[in-house]
Amino acid sequence: MTELHDLTALEQGDLVRKGEISPTELTEHYLERAERLDPEFVAGAFAYLGPDEARARAREVEAVGPVGDGASPLAGVPTAIKDLNLTRGVPTAFGSPVFAGNVPEVSDAVTLAIEAAGMVSLGKTATPEFGSPCYTEPEGRPPAVTPWDTTRMAGGSSGGAAAAVAAGLAPVAHGSDGGGSIRIPASCCGLVGLKPTRGRISGFPMYGDPVGLGTSGSIARTVADAAALLDVLAGRRVGDPTWAPAPAGTFLEATRREPGRLRVARFHEPVIGAAEVHPEVRTAYNDASRLLESLGHAIEDVQVPIPSDAVPVFETCWSVLTALSVTPLPEDVRPLLRPLTLWLAERGESVSAPEFGLAIGALRRYASDALVALAPYDIVLTPTLAQPPLLVGAIRDDDDPAADFEAQKRFTPWTSAWNVTGMPAISLPLHQTPDGLPVGVMLAGRPAEEELLLSLAAQVEAAAPAASSGLPWKDRHPRMW
Secondary structure, three states, rough: OOHHOOOOOHHHHHHHHHHHHOOHHHHHHHHHHHOOOOHHHHHHHHEOHHHHHHHHHHHHHHHHOOOOOOOOOOOOOEEEEOOOOOOOOOOOOOOHHHHOOOOOOOOOOHHHHHHHOOOEEEEEEOOOOOHHOOOOOOOOOOOOOOOOOOOOOOOOOOOOHHHHEEEEEEEOOEEEEOOOOHHHHHHHOOOOOOOOOOOOOOOOOOOOOOOOOOOOEEOOOOOHHHHHHHHHHHHHOOOOOOOOOOOOHHHHHHHHOOOOOEEEEEEOOOOOOOOOHHHHHHHHHHHHHHHHHHOOOEEEEEOOOOOHHHHHHHHHHHHHHHHHHHOOOHHHHHHOOHHHHHHHHHHHHOOOHHHHHHHHHHHHHHHHHHHHHHHHEEEEEEEOOOOOEOOOOOOOOOOOHHHHHHHHHHHHHHHHHHHHHOOOOEEEEEEEOOOOOOOEEEEEHHHHHHHHHHHHHHHHHHHHHHHOOOOOOHOOOOOOO
């Protein structure tokens, strides 16, 4: 028997518009489901689950209803917001015990957009401290794990969001991505993870990333759901220092168009680190290439567009961004920080202002060179991760943060390339290992061309079950479903 959480986010929104179900009923379904599932899994997915706030919000939305032809198709649908995003009146700890009990007095652009669309937030999804590592194992809390094998990581830093969606605790969720933090957990949890182009989503009110690596985006079970959430989140706010050009239509509409015959560049050599690429990852990559060819697209092997010289420059910028989160804190709370956070922050604090400025300039030149090299191609194909989801604790090394950081690079040697260039990128759940672990494959598009990227991703999604004689992505469920 089909249950509500079996439906996609868009299918649930359609029921709300038709009056066949209310936002309150949907919200109650997900809250009751959270009570039934393993408490440790739920605590690993949600940094804060707010039943009272969710019920009150659902009643507000129900009283207004989806308004007008321009109403979001996700109006009335439950979701969740990552613990890095300011949410007025809701505990927001940024994944750190330093901010335990912090309740913001303002909401950021992401939270405001979700509220304006009439969606219902169930709470805050778990993230590692300040969203830094590629695993979600916050201090003092259970780790976020993939529901496909709860001994293995959900990835990070949007690991809580991915765990929640993959386990049917939310139909769609917000994530953020500064080096792969949406696409990494999407691959680990068998989901669609969409990082939009730089400037697509406002950074109001903090505008805290001077490098331009980070953006919010979508974690979903289907490409259409991810596109619909991007329609909710996207848009310029007055005061934004930079922004992406407006799309021709909605991103959801783009998923219903044929992409045409595309020229696809591909490479599987790691961009970062001497990573060992798992055989199942290579299989997923090669199968995706054949699938794209079967759809009529031209596939061409290319050289890695970003040289290894860019890696230490990226690390300098990443370290400074961590220092920007830590340096303002009082000295007496620094011992509460994770060893990795402190190690990165100390690296960042040792960088002078001129050195940081030079690093930003160098990173932009590397990005420019890559964009020029890839300009003849509509799409770029790579693996998402070098390995299937690893065991919890396999990367984390509090005794040796430098080794921890190197292990992260080996696990995620492709994702940060598209943060450097600002290109949109999407991880698609195209493969499973013989023992059932999900493996993502990544497509990237030209800057501001999310519509074409989503059109192709939807085409691949429709063709993938026939190619693998398997179920559609949305109907592939872990045991705990």
